[in-house]
Amino acid sequence: MNEFFEQLKDYAGAENVKEKENMSLHTSFRVGGPADYYVTCENVAVLAQCIALCKRVEEPYFVMGNGSNLLVNDNGYHGTVLRLKEDGNSIQFKVVGEGEEAYVLATSSAGNSLSKIGTAAGKLGYAGMEFATGIPGSLGGALAMNAGAYGGEMKDIVTEVVVLTPDGSVKTVSYESLEPSYRNSRLLREGMIAIAATMKLSLSTPEEVGTKLKELMDARRSKQPLDYPSAGSTFKRPEGHFAGKLIQDAGLSGYRVGGAMVSEKHNGFVINYDHATAEDILGVITDVQKKVYEKFQISLEMEVKMLGF
Secondary structure, eight states: OOHHHHHHHHHHOGGGEEEEEEGGGSSTTOOOOEEEEEEEESSHHHHHHHHHHHHHTTOOEEEESSSTTEEEOTTOEEEEEEEEOOOGGGOEEEEESSGGGOEEEEEEETTSBHHHHHHHHHHTTEESOHHHHTSOSBHHHHHHHTOEETTEEGGGTEEEEEEEOTTSOEEEEETGGGOOBTTBOHHHHHTOEEEEEEEEEEEOOHHHHHHHHHHHHHHHHHHSOTTSOBOSOOBOOOTTSOHHHHHHHTTOTTOEETTEEEOSSOTTOEEEOSSOOHHHHHHHHHHHHHHHHHHHOOOOOBOSEEEOO
């Protein structure tokens, strides 16, 4: 009997630990082979226990969010994938102050999706998360990358973050101290894991927030290839340029490798057009990087993270 497997089940519950779990079931690209173990952690304590176990036995591990920015190798991941379970009960709102000085503090577990948090805020008429509500990621992943869209970034609304440090301790720090920048932060650079956060929102009405959410969702539908599996924007924005425009000007709109393709609707997206493999997707990415550099001497850096390569 595999002692490591049994210990994972003891910590997380047998129903929450799967062997050889196909990662295509858990990524927005809908590709990726099996992870040796896939563990859904009911809470932060379980996550911390599982991480400590992996370190103790020198088992490779990866803590994932919503899988919306992840490309997993077709051969899978020889290690343990850990995911903090969504917990709607952890989403709490508190109105602070009175009159024109009043504002809202929203707290949530990092395992919750931005959509779940933003929708809950909108129903109560709390504004500020509209830009993030359509981003198909978890709060934890958004914090790590300072996710943003339509002129807003997480650093605009997040005040505090509870982090699990590499030594296993839990600390509450200001988000500013984590040095959030364009698709980066100390969370990524130093291997810290966000487990919860507090955001400062403003008082509005459900109608006003709903109108803004609809406007942004309509904009997404009109400009982004939401009908196909993807990981959103594939490349970071080069300083002074737009990745999609560079790709278009390089003549790569609709460029294909196997079942993967540069979206013709938004050239900054690589999509799973027709039963693509991870190798197909990576092939499009590397070809685009090469050809854009050859034409413009500009390097496109991937925004998508890779696992198992």
